Structures are given as C-alpha cells and as structure tokens.
Amino acid sequence: AQRVTQPEKLLSVFKGAPVELKCNYSYSGSPELFWYVQYSRQRLQLLLRHISRESIKGFTADLNKGETSFHLKKPFAQEEDSAMYYCALSARVYSGAGSYQLTFGKGTKLSVIP
Amino acid sequence: DSGVTQTPKHLITATGQRVTLRCSPRSGDLSVYWYQQSLDQGLQFLIQYYNGEERAKGNILERFSAQQFPDLHSELNLSSLELGDSALYFCASSVAVNTGELFFGEGSRLTVL
Numbered sequence: 001a002q003r004v005t006q007p008e009k010l011l012s013v014f015k016g017a018p019v020e021l022k023c024n025y026s027y028s029g030s031p032e033l034f035w036y037v038q039y040s041r042q043r044l045q046l047l048l049r050h051i052s053r054e055s056i057k058g059f060t061a062d063l064n065k066g067e068t069s070f071h072l073k074k075p076f077a078q079e080e081d082s083a084m085y086y087c088a089l090s091a092r093v094y095s096g097a098g099s100y101q102l103t104f105g106k107g108t109k110l111s112v113i114p
Numbered sequence: 115d116s117g118v119t120q121t122p123k124h125l126i127t128a129t130g131q132r133v134t135l136r137c138s139p140r141s142g143d144l145s146v147y148w149y150q151q152s153l154d155q156g157l158q159f160l161i162q163y164y165n166g167e168e169r170a171k172g173n174i175l176e177r178f179s180a181q182q183f184p185d186l187h188s189e190l191n192l193s194s195l196e197l198g199d200s201a202l203y204f205c206a207s208s209v210a211v212n213t214g215e216l217f218f219g220e221g222s223r224l225t226v227l
Contacts, residue, residue, distance in 0.1 A: 032214055033214075034215075043118075043218045043219065043220050043221075044204070044206075044218040045218065049215070086156075088214060089214075090213070090214030093170045099162055099164065099212070100211060100212045100213065100214065101159055101162070102147075102159065102214050103159065104149075104159075106155075107156060107157075
C-alpha cells in the first residue's frame, strides 16, 4: 500500500529565509505526486504537481525516485506562505471498479516569522 | 459559487445517532470523493464515486455508507455514531477518475457528544 510521510508537523522560518518542506513516499508503482496547501480560513487547494514541473508562487518540487522524496522548496519565504501544506500521492487502486486514490501525508504547518 | 459545496458546515449530535452529510460537486465534475480529517490521523480517504458508481473504497467503516445520485450530488451517511467519529469530513470532486487534482469543499465538522 502507498504511504506518504511528512516528518515535520511544524516548520518556522524567518521571512526571506529558504524553505524546504519534506515529503517521502513509499509506492511500488510509478508515483504521481502533488502538493496541496490550505491557507487560513480557505479550503484545501492544489499547489503543484510533479508532472508539470512548474513553479507556483515561487515554490518548486522535484521528484527524486532514488530517495523516494518530493520535497517542496522556496528560496525566500514570504509571510503569506504561512499555511498548512500537504504532500499527496496518486496511486492506482483496484477495489470496486478501479480508480486512482489520492493519499495524503499528515501535513506540515509552515509559519513565516516577520 | 460553482465550487464544491458541503452541508451542514457544523453538526453536533449524540453517540448512537445517525447523520447525513451532503456534497454538491463542481459544475461539470463527475467524480466525488469523501475524506475524514481527525487531529491524529490526518486526511483519510473514505470512498469515491464516479457518475453514480462506486469506484474506490478506503478506510471507511461499515457503519458509514455513501452514494452519488443522478444529479451527481453525494451523501455520506454515518450511523451508530461514536465519540471517535468526531472529525472534519471533506468532500472533493474532479472531472475524471484518474487524476490527483481534486477540488475540495470547506468541510463538515461533526462533533459527537
């Protein structure tokens, strides 16, 4: 079964400092990974996905299959980056008619100190 | 607002009772997912429907059931409630089944006393 691990429950950084939110996964197949974010009083929303290799709001994430990691990085943290971040893995499931299941890590709360 | 809508936002009930949570997906989305979020467990996948058909089951208890109706809205039924069922229940929707891009509702907070 697939698993997503985010080792840090809370990460505090100063404004302007680099940020790295860690995510490790275990999955026997070819993984598809995502980062979701939940800002205060807002709903959970997709931040980025590894397939598109994009940078959103200055964040990037590289899939490292050798280390089974998908860490989220930003060179200079901003106060508005303070939020809850969830790493997620999409994996094929064969229960029922079959589909893809998105498995989430427990999340890391990022706090950017002014 | 054409996003995912969930009702009720808050619900307080007693042990042993039964509740129904409702979800309307985003316009055009055929797939609906239910997740449970508790403090210690994080977001746990419960069940997924696509165009009225159950497609995947996660850690959903036998006391819980769900369905998706012809108009694509979905209901999650929780029965014989226990204190441990207190959690935030999220609904999400997507266009297809083979995507990790989900659109979430604001959640229904259930408190069992």
